[in-house]
Amino acid sequence: MKIALVGYGKMGKVIERVAQDRGHEIVAKISRGDDLSIASKADAAIEFTSPDSVIENLETLIQLGVPTICGTTGWNEHIPEIKNQVERNQSGLVHASNFSLGVNLFFELNKQLAELMNRFQEYQLHLTEIHHTEKKDAPSGTALSLFEQIAEKTGNKNWHLGSNSSEESIGIAAIREKEVKGTHIVSYESEIDTIEIKHEAHSRDGFALGAVMAAEWLQGKQGVFTMKDVLGL
Numbered sequence: 455m456k457i458a459l460v461g462y463g464k465m466g467k468v469i470e471r472v473a474q475d476r477g478h479e480i481v482a483k484i485s486r487g488d489d490l491s492i493a494s495k496a497d498a499a500i501e502f503t504s505p506d507s508v509i510e511n512l513e514t515l516i517q518l519g520v521p522t523i524c525g526t527t528g529w530n531e532h533i534p535e536i537k538n539q540v541e542r543n544q545s546g547l548v549h550a551s552n553f554s555l556g557v558n559l560f561f562e563l564n565k566q567l568a569e570l571m572n573r574f575q576e577y578q579l580h581l582t583e584i585h586h587t588e589k590k591d592a593p594s595g596t597a598l599s600l601f602e603q604i605a606e607k608t609g610n611k612n613w614h615l616g617s618n619s620s621e622e623s624i625g626i627a628a629i630r631e632k633e634v635k636g637t638h639i640v641s642y643e644s645e646i647d648t649i650e651i652k653h654e655a656h657s658r659d660g661f662a663l664g665a666v667m668a669a670e671w672l673q674g675k676q677g678v679f680t681m682k683d684v685l686g687l
Contacts, residue, residue: 457669458482458496458520460511461503465525465658469500472662476670490514498523498669505529505591512536512547521546521672523665525553527595537678546672550681551595553664557638558681560653564600564640567651568607577642577649578619579604584629584637592628596638601626604640 455478459466462483470480482492486503490511493499499520501511505528515522516539524547533549540547552558571577583597593615601613601624612623619625635655642649655661664681671684681687 455479455497455670455673456481456495457666458484458493458499460484460490460493460499460501460515461526463502465502465661466500468658468662469502469665472659473500473666473669476666478666491518493520494518496520498672500525500665500669502526502665509536513539516540516543516545516547519543519545521669521675522548523553523668523672524549525661525665527551527598528591530595530598533678540676540678544676546675546677546679548668548672548679548681548684550664550668551599552636552661553668553681554653554655554660555664555685556655556660557596557653558664558685558687560638560651561599561603561682562687563651565603565607567640567642567649568604571642571649572608576644578644579610579624580617580619580627580639580641580643581613581624582617582627582629582637582639582641584631584634586634587630587632589630592630593626594628594636594638596636597626597628600638600640 462485481496499515500523502525508526508529583594614623616625617627637654639652668684
């Protein structure tokens, strides 16, 4: 498979290595300011850029008809309009707040735990995410996905940025530290104990592998999908 990398930073370089290890060819490495039309020769584009450029990138890739994998977060409010463009152009898109297999299994555990803990009002929920200092959006897309999954089970639709939670709003603590690949913690705290689940990424390889697997899976498909579709969860 021929792959165009849209965004050639740290993540793009790891994706390049993982894709080549799986026998794929990188036919374009596109950075900010480059002409996206060179992606038209690819069988798939993998987009990891920033919230301020992702929408323009997706619109162009969709118009080019290139099946696209998008790992950029911070654009959830634009999903309906992007979905409409994918349908009009009969293209394919996989987007996810996190492409890691481990994180997507963590999502499933989070949903099960939220349903169980909703029966016990003695516990207060807290969410924490820790990332490298270069990450621009806060809280992370993964943390918001965790919150949305919990909200579906509990009915609590409000969150705020901070470490303290209340009955009206769940606190999501966003911490930035050097060289942290990504850590997410879901905690239920009471006066007598704490129950928590945690996912800690040791490298970027898990995210890269998931993105490449999604590109392989998307071939020949039309529509908008998530990693839940790719992994059959």
